[in-house]
Amino acid sequence: MIDVKTAVNAAYEYIKSIQHMINSSLRDLRLEEVELSEDKSFWLITLGFDIPKKPPKSRLEDLMGTSLASTPVLYEREYKLFKVNSQSGEVEAMKIRQL
Structure with missing residues (x-):
């Protein structure tokens, strides 16, 4: 059986x-x-x-087709769940992880 570090590395590389x-x-x-x-x-x-x-656009921006202000980029966290075979170390599945 592979150890946890090998499994994590397989998910990272994938x-x-x-x-x-x-x-x-x-x-x-x-x-x-x-x-x-x-x-x-x-x-x-x-x-x-x-x-x-x-970022959401205002109605005016929609009509003009341009952005009125330089809005800072906002980020949101996304999670992926990887299923790694404990014998071979191969990634067998990747799914969206909901919280």
């Missing part, structure tokens, strides 16, 4: 390899949770990162 597909720069990528399944078949790894949040 998300980094597909970051262009999820349209995110993985800002502030952090380990959030780790759990071994009851049957010890899988490591469940939750990684969190910040993604830019689009």
Whole structure:
């Protein structure tokens, strides 16, 4: 069985390899949770990162098609849950982790 560090590394490498597909720069990528399944078949790894949040536009901005003010970029936290096979170390699934 692989250890927890190997499982976490597999999840990190997986998300980094597909970051262009999820349209995110993985800002502030952090380990959030780790759990071994009851049957010890899988490591469940939750990684969190910040993604830019689009500020709401005013009606005037919608009509003009431009932004009236330079609004600071706001971020929101997104979480992904990875299912890592505890024998092979392969990532078998990635899901959106809801809080």
